[in-house]
Amino acid sequence: MSTVLGWDVGGVNVKGALVRDGAVLEARTAPFELQRAPDRLPVLLRELAAELGAAPHDRHALTMTAELSQLFRTKREGVSFVLDAAVRAFPAAVIGVYTVDGRFLPPEDANAVPLLVAASNWHATASVVSQEWRDCILVDTGTTTTDVIPIRGGEVTAEGRTDPERLASGELLYLGTLRTPVEAVTREAPFRGRMAGVSAEAFALVGDVHLWRGDLSPEQYTVPTPDGRPATREFARERIARVVCADLEMLDDAAIDAIAAHVADEQVERIAAALARVHDRHPRALTVVAAGLGAFLAVRAAARLGLQAVALADAMGAEAARAAPAAAVALLLERH
Secondary structure, three states: OOOEEEEEEOOOEEEEEEEEOOEEEEEEEEEOOHHHOHHHHHHHHHHHHHHHOOOOOOEEEEEEOHHHOOOOOOHHHHHHHHHHHHHHHOOOOOEEEEOOOOOEEOHHHHOOOHHHHEOOHHHHHHHHHOOOOOOEEEEEEOOOOEEEEEEEOOEEOOOOOOHHHHHHHOOEEOOOOOOOEHHHOOOEEEEOOEEEEOOOOOOOEHHHHHHHHOOOOHHHOOOOOOOOOOOOHHHHHHHHHHHHOOOOOOOOHHHHHHHHHHHHHHHHHHHHHHHHHHHHHOOOOOEEEEEOOOHHHHHHHHHHOOOEEEEHHHHHOHHHHHOHHHHHHHHHHHHO
16 A cells, blocks of 8 residues: 655754555654755655555645745745655655645646745644544644643634734744744843843854753754753753853853753743734633644643643654644545
């Protein structure tokens, strides 16, 4: 029996998943900064397909967020680029492109409706989640952003469709688990018993905070570090010290702990505020489904609001839950 490959092509990650008979057999997340090597995208897709164990006759399901890359001047241009790369990677394959209204289109038709195709990945994940949890809020925190998607009566009931609409509705936060600069989370941090303003130099990312605190492993820190040094606790410590314009000789571990705890707390608070805003519109949703690399942040945000949290990883597997949109589009195309 043929399998379905799902793809979620982003600006800094490409996620792939292999699905058969309603089960996710394999999933991969490959760090890939599209802006630095755009011509390599078709090659990377073929390499990932081989790693996943794909066969030539398998179908492909595609969603994307890469259209927002600064490589492109418009989303239309970005969508067209990703579609062309997929067709070049798999010229003989059947490719279904997911739209934000839950349909699959062939690439040539998808090219004509770029705003239905752009950033539709959240809808795919929510559509799969809705089949298991009929009244819930999906909170999917990836490397860069957090989706907060309400599901009511088994239907995805998000107010926003495009990224600007979702930012306005609180259903999209530009807060992720890795790439967000610390100064985008908080304007101050503890220093010697008082609060100090933070530097606005992207000296540290939230990935450094979560690495220092043990919520991420060095292997999960898959983006370039701000100083170009390794993604280890030792160097994360130095980067966090620079948040208050200090260094490793000025701050001990307890001081670094305090800064990191404050930043992590502020991030959870921001996610909880968005979750509360969506929950106010959907008060029957008492369950939060936590997904993505930062599922631990969603769990903590839910706890602040007294909501039950369940892990998508328990239903889908850990790697598939981290690559949830890719797994979701494959599952949806298989059922289509």
